[in-house]
Amino acid sequence: MPRDELHHRYDPKTVEAEVQENWRREGLYQAVDFDSRPKQYVLVEFPYPSGEGLHVGHCLSYVAQDSIARWKRMRGYNVLYPIGWDAFGLPTENFAIKNKVKPQDATKKNIANFKRQIQNLGISFDWSREVNTADPAYYRWTQWIFLQLFKHGLAEKKEVPINWCPKDKIGLAFEEVIDGKCERCGTQTERRTIRQWVLKITQYADRLIDDLEKVDFLPEIKQQQINWIGRSEGAEVEFKIKNPESRSENLESSIKVFTTRPDTLFGATYLVLSPEHGLIKKLESRIENLEELRNYIAKASSKTDRERQESKEKTGVGLKGVKAINPVNKEEIPVWIADYVLGSYGTGAIMAVPAHDVRDNEFAKKFHLPLIKVIEPASLEFIPNAQALEAQAVPVMHLEYDCWIGEGKLVNSGKFSGMSSEKARDAITKFAKGEKTVQYKLHDWIFSRQHYWGEPIPIVICEKCGYVPLDEKDLPLELPDVDYYEPTDTGESPLAKIDSWVSVNCPKCGNPAKRETDTMPNWAGSSWYFLRYADPKNDARIADQKKLTYWLPVDLYNGGAEHTTLHLLYSRFWHKFLYDIKVVPTSEPYQRRVQHGFILAPDGQKMSKSRGNVINPDDIMNKFGADTFRLYILFMGEYDQTKHWNDDGVAGAWRFMKRVWEFSHRVSVVVDATDDELAVLNRTIKLIDADLGRRSFNTIVSHLMIMLNDLQKKSTIGRNVLENMMRLLAPFAPHAADAIWRKVLGHNNSIHTEGWPEADAARSEDKHRIGVQINGRRRGEITVTDLMSAAEVEAVVVALPELQKYLNGKKPKKFIYVKSRIVSIIV
């Protein structure tokens, strides 16, 4: 075979290996601290190095962010695009147990595999800043942050009901329980009460909502965080318990309820306590049906949350012999317990207003409790669908709205009757001596795990001194190397069995004491990892202040939607705390947050080993090369939408890469570009710039294809046009673009050190082919230039022979010309 022809053949494996070797040698992608170029911090969520290797979903986000990082570099930014390993946590531990290896060894091996795959993909990570959460030099600072939280009263150990996964033998945070099942293994969780470390994220709830205004997150991400935190404003109102036997003050008790609708207080006809409510014990002596009540409570507490949710049928038991007094009208009302009231929200007790709350309404109907209507819709417009119903001649005012949950005008409410809901809320709260409060759905973050493979919590438990923090200079508290790391049934961490590690002297009083044996959850190390990238080897502090000030905030952060209420929220919380203690310079860690869509298997299912439908990136890269793979995952569909993998689709990207390669080797490069070539180039630059801004990666690939389609029949091409074509391709297919740049175009630098092409603003495409509509129908086409006036266009249009039969020689009634877009004529 002649040498030329050999060259023309596209052999990605050889080309890519060679190009990657060049990059390594030239150290192209290192970020430079304090460089005078503007900084750009581009971040992807670091992976946990599983035994399965890289998922195509990882590839999608790394490739997309890589193209942004490369584009920004070409535009003159000092780009930080780092990577690391979220190595602690349950998945790695489970993998280790299953494969009978130590988690340390499994992690090491898996990281090597991930690294190889990522490097084959040609991602421009700055490998000099690699971090690993399981490295003592790293988790030293995770422990340090914990100590700061402890010292500021934001970490404490307390008895909490948790969701316990019997299979993984682990306590789970609320966020880790999906439909009552363990997020990791799908096992039905149980309720247990355990002493656990808890981080008080709820103290930051307001700021976590309010500061969303400062950042540029996708709206759905903001909304989801707001909903998750679930702030609701209302009032706490106290209901006194009537004491029939004794008037002595000290026997008097009361029930506090939380309500968002104090305006309905006159409609409160009974109270409901959650089964867990503490008052029940206190009132035992006067409850006449104690037996019945105890049975109900026992049944309710044995139910998992899941079981409670399964049936929405209301159940409950009235407290016979107990009456509460409605503070606004002094009416005596009954008290019930029912499991539709949650012990974990508000005060664990509610006032029931069956006329204006759907759940109370159902309950009241079932147990024949009274209903008092106290709100009337102020007008028709408050009734949903009122206009539609009226249109169907349904008499709206006669609709049965025996449960009107909207606002309106008060009735049956003493001196407040006639007032609007809005005004009455404050007025009645005051009148009832209630207190305006705010409640959150967000729970404090349960931070203990009874497992081996996590950061040890740097606390000593001393009989005399209580929980004593380790001295900061004794960090890191290293995880001991052990032979048995399987979780225990007792709910105790496996660390508890290692006496030599557990037994220490109290740092405060010196007496014998024991180490805390719980470890941190996998969300700990990932809550601050992006800070460490700014200064990964610092052993004096988490990172140098000046470096943090230079690099923060992260400019563009891409991650999975499944982390919105977990990692993203947790790390914002830690960051705000670190900001408060002046460790970080910004109040928010991430300026912009975007997310990618899931990639499913071709069968529309989640990829999994057991289903045998996993697409392995190695296979695709072996067959087609990294550039083809990169283009295809970007081209598959909308970036943030769920997509199905399609093997046939890869062929399109492969053919394109091949045509690029062969075209650039075949065509003769000449000095001057033709006008047509320049027009194509200019148009493509503009389109790609716009699409990079809105992360429309699929259309970028299509613009590149169109550009090649328009040029590929040429036998000669202007040097400038081919060079810029390669520059445009470089962020997306970085290997081929670099190889052509050096070998075909004869440069001795990497294309990734080049500038990004500028669109020529003066060269607007002056000619347009636009449609002509007559009475709203497309009847012809004309060519216009940007310079033509409406009158000039009209003159051309009315003279067009093919339009005469529609115009009938009449003068148009109306002539509309939208510049360079369309002509519309009414006759």
Add this chain to the structure above:
RNA sequence: GGGCAGGUGGCGUAAUUGGUAGCCGCGCAGGACUUAAAAUCCUGUGGUGAAAACCGUGAGGGUUCGAUUCCCUCCCUGCCCACCA
């Protein structure tokens, strides 16, 4: 039940967010090259129709010279949350 995102050819999708609906790709059909196949290249490809033309963006209405895009009503799908008072 609530929040969010969607519904466009056989399929993945595009449409400068009010201006020629279907770009790009897959698939399919026909052709070229080949002993043949693969690969590659060329042509065609929303539907009905011989054509003219008509129909067509989940359904129905509306606003407009003009609607995939805006408004109203409704249906369906996906994701997240869910007895949160």
